[in-house]
Amino acid sequence: MKKSLTVLEDLQTEKKLIFNLEELHNFFISLGFKIGKPQNNPTELTLGLQKDFLFGYVIFFGFGQQSIDIWNDCSYRIPPLEKKDAKEMVAQPIASKILLDQYKNLTPPNVETLYKAIDVLSKLSTQQECIEKLLLEEIYTDNNDLYINNGSLELVSKGSSNG
Numbered sequence: 001m002k003k004s005l006t007v008l009e010d011l012q013t014e015k016k017l018i019f020n021l022e023e024l025h026n027f028f029i030s031l032g033f034k035i036g037k038p039q040n041n042p043t044e045l046t047l048g049l050q051k052d053f054l055f056g057y058v059i060f061f062g063f064g065q066q067s068i069d070i071w072n073d074c075s076y077r078i079p080p081l082e083k084k085d086a087k088e089m090v091a092q093p094i095a096s097k098i099l100l101d102q103y104k105n106l107t108p109p110n111v112e113t114l115y116k117a118i119d120v121l122s123k124l125s126t127q128q129e130c131i132e133k134l135l136l137e138e139i140y141t142d143n144n145d146l147y148i149n150n151g152s153l154e155l156v157s158k159g160s161s162n163g
Contacts, residue, residue, distance in 0.1 A: 005128055019154075021151045024153055033136075035148055043064075043140070045139045047121065050133045057078070073094050090118075113144065121134070
């Protein structure tokens with residue numbers, strides 16, 4: 001986690017506030033994530049961390065950005081989180097009843113890997129205040145790893161009174 005905080009500090013020295021996946025490659029690697037998509041026909045997931053003016057940081061999870069945008073099928077929790085919170089987050093969306101088991105030809109997500117990713121975001125939220133929003137859109141799991149195929153980071157502007 002210390003290395004990822006150092007990478008965040010480096011990003012803060014740049015003049016911009018919004019970064020795309022290509023620009024965040026080292027940051028995601030420092031968090032223990034891989035870039036790309038595994039070859040096992042995986043289930044698409046979305047995970048994020050966002051600063052809310054009332055609650056502070058909020059972590060959200062859903063089965064793909066479309067299910068979140070169209071059906072608002074996602075779960076939210078206020079960090080810090082424990083493993084039981086991560087389990088509840090993954091099980092709460094309606095789509096989890098279908099997609100946590102094998103659905104058609106999709107490989108179900110590795111829930112232990114998801115719990116670890118949620119834990120990473122929870123720790124990140126308690127160790128820094130510069131993130132406005134961290135969005136991991138097209139994410140996938142295989143047996144051991146979480147892969148990010150699309151993601152972005154928005155930093156709080158210097159001098160902002162947000163949070």
